[in-house]
Amino acid sequence: MAQEEKSYTPPPQNTDGRLGYLTNDQVHKLQKFWIKVYEVFDGRTPFDQSAPSSYKGQPQETEEDGMSPEGSFISSARNGTDKSINGYGSVAISPSSPKSQRSFSGWPSNSNSSVSGTSSNKSNRHSKVAPRFTGAQLHRTFWKLTMMEHPDMIMLKFLRSRKWVIEDAVKMLVTTLKWRIVENVDELIALSDVELDAKYPRFLEQMRSGKAYLRGADPLDRPICVVNTRIHHKSDQPAKTISRFALHMMECGRTVLPLGSETVIVIFDLSKFGLDNMDWRFVRLFVQCFESYYPETLAVCVVHRAPFVFWGLWKLIQPLLDVSVASKFIFTKNNAELHKVVPREVLPIHPYDGLDDWKYEYTSMQRGENDQMVDLDKKEDLLMERESLETKFDIVTRSWIKNTKQIGQTSVDRDVVAMELREQYFRLSPYVRARNMYQRQGVANDGHVQWSYNLKSSPPTSRPRTAPSAQRKQ
Known part of the structure; x- marks a missing residue:
């Protein structure tokens, strides 16, 4: 296990053109x-x-x-x-x-x-x-x-x-x-979640399903968004609902960015992915968001466990991507490769062989x-x-x-x-x-972001995310 844990190397922080580091x-x-x-x-x-x-x-x-x-x-x-x-x-x-x-x-x-x-x-x-x-x-x-x-x-x-x-x-x-x-x-x-569900049928069902959620951050304070494609079937909900849910996730992601942090990691989990899970409208929206409407927000997009059927689709998706966005895609075949991109301590034990004893559960409104x-x-x-x-x-x-x-x-x-x-x-x-x-869970609280990890073989651990000041003396 010690050998695997050392396989992760934190990436260098890119400060070029960032606030506080400008020429x-x-x-x-x-x-x-x-x-x-x-x-x-x-x-x-x-x-x-x-x-x-x-x-x-x-x-x-x-x-x-x-x-x-x-x-x-x-x-x-x-x-x-x-x-x-x-x-x-x-x-x-x-x-x-x-x-x-x-x-x-x-x-x-x-x-x-x-x-x-x-x-x-x-x-x-x-x-x-x-x-x-x-x-x-x-x-x-x-x-x-x-x-x-x-x-x-x-x-x-x-x-x-x-x-x-x-x-x-x-x-x-x-x-x-x-x-x-x-x-x-x-x-x-x-x-509110309830009001969105009233306006967009089956909105709450998207949130409860676990098809997409935010959980944890890497050492550079980049929040991690997991998308479980096997759970999604485009005929299960109106197209408008899934697009509103996707944009809602984008806006929630902004609340878990600590001061000075600008980007997120997205993990597309393609385990058990089939053609009935493919949703071209969502793919187009994803591309548009990170290329045009939320620029410079995507740090890494990990495509995890892509099956054979995906590669034919990838030939159609890749031309849609801006060169800059395409360069942020990383493909991992198994959990060991995923651990080289995202540290094990912030990944759930199941299904990623991580160290965090946690599973997704929607936190209802009070x-x-x-x-x-x-x-x-x-x-x-x-x-x-x-x-x-x-x-x-x-x-x-x-x-x-x-x-x-x-x-x-x-x-x-x-x-x-x-x-x-x-x-x-x-x-x-x-x-x-x-x-x-994420505010209900206490993760996002007035600009302070704190993820709590239940590390395997260890007592529950709280790991505050405190980024350096967004503006430094030049």
């Missing part, structure tokens, strides 16, 4: 990127305002229905009435408009909509007229995207993904922001866990505080990119505000974000 030239490119992005947000430069190419027509649900296409943690207050399901509240108020005009997630209400193609007429609810977007909308969506992360960390992911070509990075960011609006990604943050979400007055106060900090960061950033004496130099003032935003997000979160399973 002067990289900082300068980051400044130029911010300049171009603000030009889009301010409406000072033209950009493609049409919906993403993936847009197939979304239900144009109205404010009367309690939902709008954008989705986020700012929802219709329903005039202060709790309309949530089973007491698991997820109602919020936007601080940016009078209460009578506030709509779900900051999507403009019908009275002042800046998105063409939307309508309050219920006969138009399923219109396939693609929305058009404004810079101001994308600006609001950018701030929803950042959540607890340093805004520069988000920006740098797009720059690195586009090889530091600024115009390409701008296009990619704009496309991602439009995609998050059209796909209503922020709804997956605002709604009544009242989201009660703070219906405290509308407190929520509004925190949202106004959030908006004030976002404006503060925008102000210091605009000053930073205009100051010729700071070309290529980092800004301490910006880092201070970024940390204030992070701290404030965790105070705001209980009022705008439904708790997920």
Whole structure:
């Protein structure tokens, strides 16, 4: 056993182009990127305002229905009435408009909509007229995207993904922001598991099945996501449900990233995989997410125990992959090979011959866990505080990119505000974000991530994950 345990060698930490390790030239490119992005947000430069190419027509649900296409943690207050399901509240108020005009997630209400193609007429609810977007909308969506992360960390992911070509990075960011609006990604943050199950049939069944889950992290604090393909049959649930479940997993993954950590490890377990387990829609979504919508998030994708039938499919999948993403795929034939990529101590005893005496079990919701979400007055106060900090960061950033004496130099003032935003997000979160399973388990707790391992032949071990500061002196 000792011989096998030594087979794992932690990979070197890649700091190139990462926050806290930037060269002067990289900082300068980051400044130029911010300049171009603000030009889009301010409406000072033209950009493609049409919906993403993936847009197939979304239900144009109205404010009367309690939902709008954008989705986020700012929802219709329903005039202060709790309309949530089973007491698991997820109602919020936007601080940016009078209460009578506030709509779900900051999507403009019908009275002042800046998105063409939307309508309050219920006969138009399923219109396939693609929305058009404004810079101001994308600006609001950018701030929803950042959540607890340093805004520069988000920006740098797009720059690195586009090889530091600024115009390409701008296009990619704009496309991602439009995609998050059209796909209503922020709804997956605002709604509880029970509410998601009510809206997307058999959603809870996906969570209980264990077909995909997060468990543990490697020595570089990269969370591990396991996908058990043998459990999935595409005919067992609506296609929309599995896509929402997949995106929900992506957003849950962000909550188990400790400060300074940016990437995840995905293990596709193909044990007992057959053609009836193949789901091309899911494959396309997986590729799109890690290539375009969550760039620079995939550290390694391990394809484990691929059967003969898979290799014919791989010939069709591989051409779909960007070269950068394809390079992150590793194929392991058995557990011994898997242990060279992921340490045994964070892998379950069954089926990976790991050292963690653990098996997946869904942690159910507890009544009242989201009660703070219906405290509308407190929520509004925190949202106004959030908006004030976002404006503060925008102000210091605009000053930073205009100051010729700071070309290529980092800004301490910006880092201070970024940390204030992070701290404030965790105070705001209980009022705008439904708790997920990993928060219930105590793994993710206000930015602190701690996985507990039941090591074989050892007492239960708690292993805190504490990454170094995201911003270091250069």
